[in-house]
Amino acid sequence: MEQALSSARKAPPKGFDTGRMLSVFWQITKAGLVLAFLGWLIWRGIDAMDYRWQWFRVQPFFYRVIDGEIIWGPLVRGLIMTLQIASIAGVLAVLIGFVTALARMSGSFAGRIIATVYLEAIRNTPLLVQLFLVYFVLAPIIGLDRFWAGVLCLALFEGSFAAEIIRGGLRGVDRGQYEAADAVGMSTADKYRYIIIPQSLPLILPPLTGLLISTIKHSAIVSVIALAELTTQGLNLVSNTFMAFEVWFIVAGMYLALTVTLSFAVTLFEWYLNKSDR
């Protein structure tokens, strides 16, 4: 009897779905055709321009070997600078985000006002203007150098987005958890440290790592204050060599490689979080 029941309850076997496979194959073919057509257009255009490709000159942009010693070229140095700027600005942005989110949620009227003014000011002015304000106005007043002016500006900009991500995450924790922590007589600091923040991390971390990736892209803007990161190095190379096509393809490719790698890491990380949830 039990045998009969269990065999009747078995899910039907999954066969090979030929129709579905064919439809997927057709989708891929269509995408391939469109991409091939666009590529052909670009190639035709470049051909008509008589652009002289000089890919053989590219390698020293990355590194040169002199007397058996590797000397890093401008692109690698630029990449390292970009990573430095983005990582420091990213860490600062997360700190600013936490402080702002907590201030907005706090009972303190002054805290809420300051946080709101900061968020509105940053989100409603262009990043480029913010950079000029920090570099030409704020930096001379408080004695910041080029590097820290750029980092600070980026951190303030990304921090405003981090604040909203973090606030959303903290709000996502069940009200009962706040109440239970209160009912046990916890201080506000302990409540967030032990109860609320640990539970909001699975909500906060994935979008926050996404924000760190955009910090890398946004860091290109500090080239306007001639901070020697990847985009600045690209600009310099182009003005020295007139190899605009090669240089910008390479710079874009380097940004792409960096962000796609990080995105992939984030996807793995989210998958891991979801798995440990179950």
Place this chain on the structure above:
Amino acid sequence: MTETSERPLVEISGLCKWYGEFSALYDINMNVARGEKVVICGPSGSGKSTLIRCINQLEEHQQGTLLVDGKEVRPGMKGIEQIRRDVGMVFQSFNLFPHMTVLDNLVLGPVRNLGMSRTKARELAMGYLEKVRIAEQAGKYPPQLSGGQQQRVAIARALCMQPKIMLFDEPTSALDPEMIAGVLDVMEALARDGMTMIVVTHEMGFARRVADRVVFMDEGEIVEVATPEEFFTAPKTDRAAQFLSQLLAH
């Protein structure tokens, strides 16, 4: 003896609360003596939960005075944590901390708020887990437990703060029927040990066995206060009688 030991543990007078225009509590006067067990019942939306949540200021009242152990509790006051440490609370939905083991749920409060050492807090916690008959689950996480087990852990967590009074906000309403008895047993044992308790519940059997007084609320007011015997056999007001007949109809 001294005045404090005879003084009621909870003194509420003229307590009022509004949500916007809606009057949630109106002119509540009620004292709870040390060791007394009070059951609050009434139709849903009658303000029972709001009232006990005012006692530890999860809800803020707007008028009236509220004293816990002789200390005045005011909305937005500094040092409310001190008062909350004396007031244990058990929620309808347990509200255990899901990211911590059962034992850590119990240990956190005494260690962080009472300055107890971890070893001592663990001993205390295991003692209370024995008491609620769930010690063997100490290393598990709350989502791995049944509702009844979680609620017993929640009771133990509140007891670990060694409170002077315990508030229960419909502790069995979210439980499957077969889980209710275990939780009520624990609460009855707690009552026998002399704990002061205010319990919002519709468990009339529990109220008959344990309560010194039954408080009946409707539309944010206290309508009737009586011994369980009087209340269940001969309610004085029509509203209470109607409520009881609806309750018994099921």
